């Protein structure tokens with residue numbers, strides 16, 4: 251029996267460590283510091299949104315978390331208690347979905363939905379002839395697709411899917427490794443309001459069933475009711491860190507986005523209106 255939410259085991263020390271621990275990380279590009287002395291710890295199960303306006307440093311933080319870029323000397327960036335990761339091994343613990351990844355999967359070479367998901371086991375885009383897809387891999391892929399209500403898309407080409415459909419398939423691709431956490435970078439970019447809500451509603455059971463979600467966005471409308479913690483980025487700094495009650499306020503959001511914002515809340519979802 252497969253279960254996409256039964257996580258890959260971690261060594262004892264790693265299991266006891268926080269999911270993410272960043273201490274005093276500064277990232278430089280030329281003479282400019284684009285991330286400044288960032289410190290952030292995320293415990294397992296603490297769904298967190300990282301909120302900031304364009305250019306505040308969110309993508310830089312995402313790349314740092316994924317070990318794609320490195321901080322200046324003296325910082326610590328640990329995932330699951332380890333500071334060195336092979337990218338393929340890391341993906342088994344921390345799934346990642348972004349609009350750029352989707353563009354890659356929609357790309358020029360046709361790619362069928364099941365192949366897009368099952369090829370995650372080979373860290374490739376699509377299945378090659380020399381690779382052996384086991385029954386378990388297929389079962390996990392099917393279960394992951396069903397989890398995000400995308401199993402009916404099997405047989406379709408990635409390039410022919412709507413943005414919302416393709417994004418759900420990529421979540422399934424991340425889920426086949428039974429990751430402990432998902433890092434979602436602007437996951438709703440390009441979705442209309444209805445598709446956005448459907449997509450976000452599809453994430454809620456994952457959040458409730460033990461996958462820690464880290465959402466990076468500039469839209470308060472995307473914050474799931476299950477998320478309790480808000481981290482605000484401003485000018486390359488992790489400027490504020492607190493609960494939704496503390497930080498999803500007119501004053502805090504107006505300060506973050508640099509213009510008057512009125513916040514509303516309905517059924518656990520937030521909205522923001524300028525003016």
Ligand SMILES: Nc1ncnc2c1ncn2[C@@H]1O[C@H](COP(=O)(O)OP(=O)(O)OP(=O)(O)O)[C@@H](O)[C@H]1O
Pocket residue numbers: 279284302303304305306307308309310311468
């Ligand atoms: N390679 C680079 N060289 C120089 N400056 C860079 C580089 N990468 C990022 N920056 C700068 O660092 C700052 C933060 O960029 P980053 O892409 O992390 O912001 P962001 O919050 O993700 O923005 P957006 O929401 O628009 O994607 C920006 O001012 C950007 O111009």
